[in-house]
């Protein structure tokens with residue numbers, strides 16, 4: 001397929017849209033990281049095999065379908081990772097959850113051949129027990145709003161044809177007909193802000209780049225995604241790679257860049273492979289290269305693989321890394337929009353930011369800005385993780401409260417435990433408590449509360465989490481990821497860690513909190529790059545919001561949550577214990593004794609405070625004293 | 626162009642940093658990792674100052690050694706906050722290298738008695754100011770470089786092995802503000818970075834002049850006469866004096 005003109009693009013789009021209409025069944029097997037880990041690849045292969053065995057003509061390539069041939073596609077993350085592997089069957093949009101290879105023959109014979117929906121594989125509403133057939137019935141999906149993730153989990157990730165059938169590259173055609181400055185105006189009017197952490201207005205960034213002097217301009221996509229537990233960008237790169245390419249092309253057109261780079265961490269081999277395949281298909285079709293769609297626009301894209309250091313996501317370190325030097329940040333007193341990659345004006349945006357661009361151009365700035373709050377427009381993707389019923393990938397309109405995200409979409413805290421804290425903004429974000437649940441998802445509101453939007457991690461914690469321990473964990477992570485170049489970050493985070501570790505071990509003193517605050521502020525104000533500047537956030541926000549818990553460790557020498565081993569003693573409440581023996585079986589060091597149906601007892605001398613018994617006990621008989 | 630430093634009008638040149646402009650005007654700003662002939666890295670953060678501009682919305686805290694001047698810039702080098710940040714960073718450095726005379730002296734100047742932090746048990750006294758690697762790079766040898774990250778970051782030879790390109794000049798050891806680069810000189814040899822170099826001996830008096838590798842490197846790269854390092858500088862001077870005396874006499 002060669003697409004040299006806009007007419008040819010339209011023709012192909014019509015052809016593929018018609019082809020999609022003719023596909024009898026589309027079996028979309030989620031191939032996001034979560035579902036792959038749960039065995040989605042085998043499920044996909046099983047569908048291919050079983051459909052062939054049942055005499056259903058099927059192909060794994062969208063382009064080869066139609067005319068009686070069904071599609072078995074691998075898609076990007078479908079969102080509800082917790083209930084994976086997910087399989088969506090079209091038409092009907094039936095969502096099957098926890099699909100095993102052994103379920104596949106039944107799906108083929110019942111659903112594909114007889115049109116019967118298998119209730120046992122449907123998602124069940126946890127409150128009503130009702131089975132939910134489609135996305136529209138599942139509470140997890142109904143409160144979401146998909147913009148950047150519009151196609152993720154819907155399109156066959158490896159198919160240019162399917163992307164075109166779904167209206168792909170329409171925004172590019174729009175953009176090619178616009179004056180480059182008008183594209184920037186549109187992006188600026190939309191209020192789109194960078195989704196990589198800083199929330200810098202994208203339009204304004206593009207404009208400063210255009211106004212800077214240089215021999216050449218570059219456009220760079222930040223797919224480093226170093227936050228532990230976050231995978232929005234990974235999902236997008238794997239699930240809708242053409243959309244990122246389209247976004248970058250529009251950006252390239254707007255700022256006058258002929259070359260673009262996508263920086264992806266090497267731990268994302270699938271993302272690299274899908275992006276590369278997408279780039280190759282675009283090059284083959286003539287959508288990347290010279291004189292694209294006869295518009296005179298030349299654009300090339302290259303993937304650069306990063307070594308997987310968290311700090312390489314920082315803009316100056318990332319550019320050093322692309323240039324072939326060690327990824328170390330440098331002071332940005334001269335902005336990278338003026339002197340960036342190879343010392344030329346450069347625009348760096350996050351994956352999700354680029355994925356939002358086609359929507360801005362296609363639907364217009366006003367439509368995009370109709371969602372959101374005063375200064376945070378559109379949507380934001382999050383990875384819901386931790387102690388919440390529905391973990392997975394979500395995209396919510398800006399302005400939704402944390403409560404709605406955690407309890408509405410996330411379905412609340414499992415096992416009837418109490419919500420305690422939510423950590424937003426990744427490892428250098430902040431810990432917010434119950435009092436902050438009505439905060440809205442908004443760059444400025446989250447920052448004002450001492451946390452941040454960050455790139456979109458959202459870790460929910462219940463009352464079995466200790467905020468001292470959580471602070472220690474994040475400090476340890478950041479300490480290890482600090483590039484070590486500047487003193488406050490390298491030495492300061494270490495000293496912060498030492499103080500917090502001392503508190504967690506029961507060696508804290510009353511002065512420690514003040515010392516943490518003083519040192520934390522000094523680190524934040526004098527570090528070279530964003531890692532150091534935001535590094536103290538988790539511990540500072542934890543102290544601000546959970547001061548009593550820190551004091552309990554220091555003054556009472558107790559860890560109320562029962563996490564810090566040195567400060568915890570577990571005891572079985574004889575009135576609550578039913579003698580079910582569960583804890584006895586789970587204890588790894590055999591510290592629990594007791595007979596069936598009689599209260600059990602923990603030998604504190606043997607107990608290692610791992611907390612396994614407490615998680616197992618249904619009667620809440622294991623108390624922290 | 627004109628800038629203001631601590632209320633004083635100061636003349637600055639186009640490519641100046643705040644630090645160079647301040648020094649020229651006789652205003653002292655502490656610095657550790659900065660040297661005029663080397664590229665700036667902004668590692669020690671002791672030169673923090675506050676900058677502001679009538680066109681800006683508010684002041685910024687920046688490193689003076691890196692911040693480029695612009696017309697109308699207002700610099701404050703001694704605000705409460707600036708002093709606090711400098712002291713905090715010096716405190717962290719002092720925990721790392723309490724024996725350093727240079728740091729002790731700076732501490733005395735800034736009114737810091739002793740570090741309030743524990744001494745890290747990981748790593749050496751090296752404060753990673755990168756002066757050594759930058760002089761080595763400037764000389765063209767690139768024998769040492771930073772390796773690792775975070776607390777594991779250290780200055781090392783390539784892969785911790787034999788420093789092939791080292792010429793034993795000792796510039797790194799001489800420039801180190803905390804004296805943590807080990808260099809042992811004997812009458813015949815110099816040992817540094819795990820490598821031992823032979824000295825060239827003065828043809829007149831026999832004192833060590835320079836390592837053989839350094840001599841060869843310098844002669845090759847600076848187009849010096851081949852016998853340039855045959856005598857030590859003292860003997861050269863003495864011979865020259867004798868020559869002058871003869872001519873004059």
Ligand SMILES: Cc1cc2nc3c(=O)[nH]c(=O)nc-3n(C[C@H](O)[C@H](O)[C@H](O)COP(=O)(O)O)c2cc1C
Pocket residue numbers: 193194195196197198199200202222223224225226227310311312313314315316348349350351353455529530531
């Ligand atoms: C330590 C550190 C790590 C970062 N990691 C990422 C990352 O993984 N992905 C990302 O898009 N931005 C990351 N950023 C933010 C980038 O520096 C940059 O602001 C962003 O990519 C700009 O894109 P945006 O304007 O679209 O958000 C990081 C920043 C810091 C300081």
Ligand code: SF4
Pocket residue numbers: 311329481482483484485486487489490527528529530531532533
């Ligand atoms: S703040 Fe940390 S990561 Fe950033 S330059 Fe300094 S040491 Fe490196």
Ligand code: FES
Pocket residue numbers: 655656657658659666667668669670671672673688689690691
């Ligand atoms: S002298 Fe400026 S940071 Fe070290």
